[in-house]
Amino acid sequence: MGQFLLVDSRKLDGFEGLHQAVHGSHVDVMQLGRGRLRGTLSHIGIGDFSLSIGSFNVGMRTQRVSSDDKLIIGMLLAAEQRVAHWSFDMQLNDVLVIPPLLEHDGVFHGGSAYAAMRFDLGEVASLFGGEARLSDPDTWRGRGHYRADPATGSMASRRLVRIMSHLSSHRHGLTPSTADFWKRSIVECMTENVISSLPPDDAGWLPSARRLIRRVEEYLHEAGTRPVHVSEICAALSVSRRTLHRAFQEVFGLGPVSFLRHKRLCTIHSILRDSVPGSTTVAAVAMQQGFYELGRFAQYYATMFGERPSQTLGFGSSPDVKR
Incomplete structure (x- = not known):
């Protein structure tokens, strides 16, 4: 690597x-x-x-x-x-x-x-x-x-x-x-x-918000567990960031950056839950999903899942868990 x-x-x-x-x-x-x-x-x-x-x-x-x-x-x-x-x-x-x-x-x-x-x-x-x-x-x-x-x-x-x-x-x-x-x-x-510093660019056709979101989610599905940046989606779908933002706000009530962060958090949760303690670390998994501030990542994670990432990783060692 x-x-x-x-x-x-x-x-x-x-x-x-x-x-x-x-x-x-x-x-x-x-x-x-x-x-x-x-x-x-x-x-x-x-x-x-x-x-x-x-x-x-x-x-x-x-x-x-x-x-x-x-x-x-x-x-x-x-x-x-x-x-x-x-x-x-x-x-x-x-x-x-x-x-x-x-x-x-x-x-x-x-x-x-x-x-x-x-x-x-x-x-x-x-x-x-x-x-x-x-x-x-x-x-x-x-x-x-x-x-x-x-x-x-x-x-x-x-x-x-x-x-x-x-x-x-x-x-x-x-x-x-x-x-x-x-x-x-x-x-x-x-x-x-x-x-x-550029003037606003509101020109261009605005596709249906839900149709655009469906295309985004198909792209994310093909990407698998790797982190996907907003600019990559815009390039792949030939859509401006402003148009993408309006679509996500209409459908989810949050911007594409927040949506992608939630998706990465869910990916991390699944990886940690399926990992045997000692086989990986929270920091390593977080970095591979694009989080570079571990303190802020931990706050996002705890707010979303109600537990610390280390607790999710430790879940794999519970004797009550059937693997």
Whole structure:
């Protein structure tokens, strides 16, 4: 399983460490601020897809030559002073698009932190599926700057950092299906800030809510027990996330994210109930179903089933249970 997950975390002791600010891409850097540079740099690689999160304490100039054929989408996580990329003045949680084979120029006037994901332009249609404006590769061929919504932007950036922290602690790797789920979860954090800055798109045909839900449930049935991300459903069914949300609200009174979380909780319950204690752990099963905050997962689980996940796992050792 380890072939699907690469983890690399290090402390920075000098600006030279930022040459690898984005995993797989060389960046020319020059220190602008005075003092010894300190910081951290972490990379997560899932196949050809990567997420990098870095932080540093002094001003920095960054330049990237036009030799990288991958799409880079970045987010500003923290900034003590002004940050500018090309002619864009960045605010917290703003998203920056660096298309393939385009030179990039950035200036950080003080200590900052950033996140950047890098992947092949050919993956756009799948990872951004359902959102017509974002699943078109032409959307990402020009440099871009998306202003984040203050509320959703801060939540998205915190979630991105938590995902990085969680995956960094699971160096044993991921299954192919779980790897795809985590890629979509990472992309979604930045996509939220992109969508919030776009004008509403209410055009298009809205299919019958129940007919759409039936198609979703057929897709989930074929997927089996693996975790399925909302963006995967949108791509597979060629439907926008907004349309999907309206359908789930009409039929179930809750959004697709909550519905899929309930489904994953039920899958975990069944796996734990059918497992012999000692053969697996709650944490391992939770991660394979896309939960990266065990405390919050435990709350969801207890609220839904009225018992702790460890109690469900222990059920298999009860002498009164016929297996």
